[in-house]
Amino acid sequence: MYLVLISILSILYLIYLIIKKEKNLPPGPTDYSIPIFGHLFSLGKHPQETLLKWCQNRQSDIIHCYFGQKLVIVLNNYDLIKQAFLDDNYSARAQPFIFEEHFHGKGLTYADGERWLIHRKFAMNTLKKFGMGKHFLQDTILDELKDIFLSIDKQNEKPLNIKGLLTHGLSNIICGFAFGQRFSHNDQEFHHIVSLIEECFTLGSHDSWITIFPLLRFIPTQSLRGNYKQFSKNFKEIFKFAKKLVENHDENIDETKDYIDEYLKQANIDKKSNKLDSTFDMDQLITSITNLFIGGTETTSTTLRWAFVYMIENPQILKNVQQEIDSYMNNNKQHNLFIHMEDKEYLPYTLATIFEIQRCGNIATLGGSTMHRNLQATTLNGYNIPKDSYIAANFYACHVDERYFPNSDQFDPTRFLTDDHKPIQRPAGFIPFSIGKKSCPGESLANMELFLFFSNFIRQYDFHAVNKNEEINSKIFYHTSLTRAPFDYKLSFRKRF
Template sequence: MFLVLSLITCCVYIIYLIFKKPKNLPPGPPIYALPLFGHLLHLGKHPQETLMKWCQQSKSDITHCYFGQQLVIVLNNYSLIKEAFMDDNYSARAQPFIFEEHFHGKGLTYADGERWLIHRKFAMDSLKKVGMGKLFLQDTILDELTDVFSVIDKEEGEPLNIKGLLTHGLSNIICGFAFGQRFSQDDKKFRHIVSLIEECFTLGSHDSWITIFPLLRFIPIRSLGGNYKQFSKNFKQIFSFAKQLVEQHNTDNDGEDKDYIDAFLKQAKNDQLSQKENSTFDMDQLISSITNLFIGGTETTSTTLRWALVYMIENAHILEKVQQEIDQYMLIHNNNQLYVRMEDKPFLPYTTATILEIQRCGNIATLGGSTMHRNLQNTTLNGYNIPKNSYIAANFYAVHVDERQFTQPYQFDPTRFLSDDHKSVRRPAAFIPFSIGKKSCPGESLANMELFLFFTNLVRAYNFHVVNKNEQINSAKFYHTSLTRAPYDFYVSFSKRLY
């Protein structure tokens, strides 16, 4: 009897879904959505690649699918992403449970509406005042790079997992903006927090089971509950760490703001004195905001630099050209200069193009993280109906391997970013590693500076190799997809170069 009732219920549910389905949606996958699960079971380990294949099969650059019962509209080319993300109607963030549970619509990443407008502008203004994007910031970055080099040198050529080392150094740069302090490589507590951030990027994703079915967190079966408990535990520790730093912060600063916390607390005090109603400058907003800054400004750049090592090991002839360009320029123009600096960038076109190609091929932005948007009203896109509160997923991977934009896209070739005479750098409009529109990455200028200074000085100072290269280095296979598309951990041996 129970089996019969179950079958009847399933049939009724399927019929309900068929009639409920909005009309004139973009083409769907070649696979039917399953009751409750949607297309989750068919996305595979790398959803962005699967979705690109579905679009190719339907001969459309826009498709729809279901994450559970959530309608997701996937955009697979540059023009569609630009049209959507430049439109305020698509400006809301997707609010999957796993992030809403921890940020509650506060902070800089998952806030919406007026709160987001106020705090995005405030963050950009206050961070610029304390140096983000300004040229003098490079001295701070190079100080962290010096510490990274000292750790590498202590290993004396022994294989090193550079992931934590890079993330620690890059985290310190953000800490200078947010907290006004840095942490030693020997600080065990800070190293632990950095490791939790790294783990969260592996654990979290928009298409994880717990995001689609929040009730699974109450079921004591790990395969169903997924990584929610560990993800939640990590976030609580990261929030606690940020809160302690705020509480320990010196609030007696009546002069110029030294960091983001100074600026925020001053604004909160002004709102209180003026008895401003509905002020959003409260402690929860501050903790969420600096946590967003802390997390967003560390792992992503670290992952890109690890991709840089992968592609340079795979393409030794390109690494050699980069090293030659840097060596020749520095020998002639800056022989006594310890580090390559931002002022040198215009004179290193091949090196700069190589960094852009690393970003294009690395494709660290996935369908997870903060890249998915939500539309506020019923609308149309490319002639199709887009119902209100659909998730809008920009498939940056599909854009960066689109043959219409990049010839031979699966080949690592820095010259695609060079002018015909190879003397200057050109960036195609479809190159969008930091997204596009009002909700593009606010730390793009900082990330670009970090990438240039870390990459150029790393390849200038060292040669590097991987002992088990065939097992650990394969850009086409040796990677995982979660909140970022990242290579698996690998160990690198560094040896000093003579230049």
């Protein structure tokens, strides 16, 4: 009886899908879509690579597929991504359940409409006021580097996993901007919060089962429920930590010194003017702070961990970077131990190497905040795009596109240099921070951190991996979740002078 009922329901569901099927969609993958599950079983461990293969098989830079029953339009070409992401119709964020449940459409990452416009502008202005181009932010970054170097020196060349030190230091930089305070490397509570952030980036993804089928969160079996319970627990603790710092902040401010001060100042202005539609409420503040805290920590940390992997794999390039830095510093900065931002223009090969690390590291995946959603039905490249489709920009495909990066499988910083060894403008296909209005608001800060961390690490230390040589292999030594990140590894550091 039950078998007959299930068969009838399945047939009716298939008929419904056939009737409902959208016309003139971009081509789909050669893999079959399974009823209810879509193409989830075919995505594999690294969806961005699978999607690129599907596009290549179809000889199309735009395809469609299904995450469960959610239609996903995949863009594997820079021109298509630019065309879509510069169009306000594609400006909405995809709202997968696991993020909507915690952010509730607030903050800087998953907000939409007027709220997003207001707080994006506020965040950018505040970043400029307290961060971008300011010497004190550079001093904050270098202070964190000094603490990290002290911790490394205490190891006396014993192997260590650099991940924790990097994440803690970068989190502290965000804390300085957001909260006006930093936390000691011995602060156990802060260390715990940082570890939760690290863990979240391995637990969550747009294509995870719980995101596609929210009811699975009620299933007691972890194999079906997935990482939802732990992911949710981590987020709640991170929010609680941010809320405590906000509540402990002094509201009686004469001069603003951080993001919270500036936010509370604007909230008071709205309150005094009886602005009934003000969005400067406490939930928005806590969610925005959490977005900054999470987004500004793990992504830069992951890029720097890729940096060590590529330098270990390419010792001649590492030697070239060290020679450029040593030559410049010895001739111009004899008494200055640290490289500063004003030195960047004199270190073109070093800067080109950072660009190539970003290109090859390809940390932005479909699991981060890269998926968009179109507000109205439209067409793109001659195909129909139904309203509220998920728009997935495959940045990985852009960064291995031979049209922009010949011999893209090779690690070659000179692709960013002219013949006279000066940096060129970044090729159009190079978009590590996305493009358009919803590109990463912290791009300038991240670039500042990457330059100061990378150049000073390379100047201060020689290093080698403790893992077996065959394990440190950038082609296979990584996993994909909210970011594309290398597996954990240990390094031994030795002072160069």
